Amino acid sequence: MGKPFSSEDSFLVRDPLGQLGVVQEVEPGVRPVDLLPTGYYADNMVRCCFCAQRQTHRRGYFAVLPDGSLALCGNCCAIKIAGKETVAAIDRRRERAASGLKRKEIAERVTGGLVELMQELEDGPLQAEAAIRQALGMLRDVFDYSGHIPDATISLGAGGIKSILRAAAIDNLSEKDVPGLMQKRAKAIPIIKAGVEMLPERRRLISFDAVWEILKTANAKKGWGVEWDGRVIEYRKTELDFVPYSLCIEPIHIDLRQVKAVLASM
Numbered sequence: 001m002g003k004p005f006s007s008e009d010s011f012l013v014r015d016p017l018g019q020l021g022v023v024q025e026v027e028p029g030v031r032p033v034d035l036l037p038t039g040y041y042a043d044n045m046v047r048c049c050f051c052a053q054r055q056t057h058r059r060g061y062f063a064v065l066p067d068g069s070l071a072l073c074g075n076c077c078a079i080k081i082a083g084k085e086t087v088a089a090i091d092r093r094r095e096r097a098a099s100g101l102k103r104k105e106i107a108e109r110v111t112g113g114l115v116e117l118m119q120e121l122e123d124g125p126l127q128a129e130a131a132i133r134q135a136l137g138m139l140r141d142v143f144d145y146s147g148h149i150p151d152a153t154i155s156l157g158a159g160g161i162k163s164i165l166r167a168a169a170i171d172n173l174s175e176k177d178v179p180g181l182m183q184k185r186a187k188a189i190p191i192i193k194a195g196v197e198m199l200p201e202r203r204r205l206i207s208f209d210a211v212w213e214i215l216k217t218a219n220a221k222k223g224w225g226v227e228w229d230g231r232v233i234e235y236r237k238t239e240l241d242f243v244p245y246s247l248c249i250e251p252i253h254i255d256l257r258q259v260k261a262v263l264a265s266m
């Protein structure tokens, strides 16, 4: 006798009549031999196949017939077939499945589009923002750059998104968590949008010319010999530095079209 259904906790049968092996009618006199461990929670009212009144119900049970086919069965008849305890176990399993489904729906509502957004951010903007800040930090430490080092705006917003994704993955996520998470989401997305908008301007802070300006200023002050090829800064603090010190500032290529498209849809 095949058991066509998964009995996993997260599996909820909502269309019992559409399941494999389910018959609509049972010949008079045919008695069920068992119940499947997985019940159903029908989207629409269905009828019991066994009692005279054909009890209508939504939460029901699959009765196994002697030929292995299945018939829908309401609560009273289910207890007659398999006893209260078995029916209660099926009920518990069905409720777990229903709450799992509910949790999944809530999670999808609060996280819609966020995984895709994180992917787009990690593929470019987050790295670019970190690289700009790191380069300017090095220029500050070595060449006394005293200008603007931008905040980690995108990273800040992405932190909010990550915390929403973490919260949505926990087992006891419930409807009452939704307002807080939606609020967090509504706060994080504009921060990310602003950070992405500012990224091209921030990248100009480490453009070839901008870095040369910083180096020339430092050079004038310190009298170091500095060279800059757009990738590597080599400098000698005195003429005795036979081997120059070097710093690397990788050019940053950013294509923000994709991430902007994702953000625009939020």
Ligand SMILES: [Zn+2]
Pocket: 048, 049, 050, 051, 054, 055, 073, 074, 075, 076, 077, 078
């Ligand atoms: Zn019945």
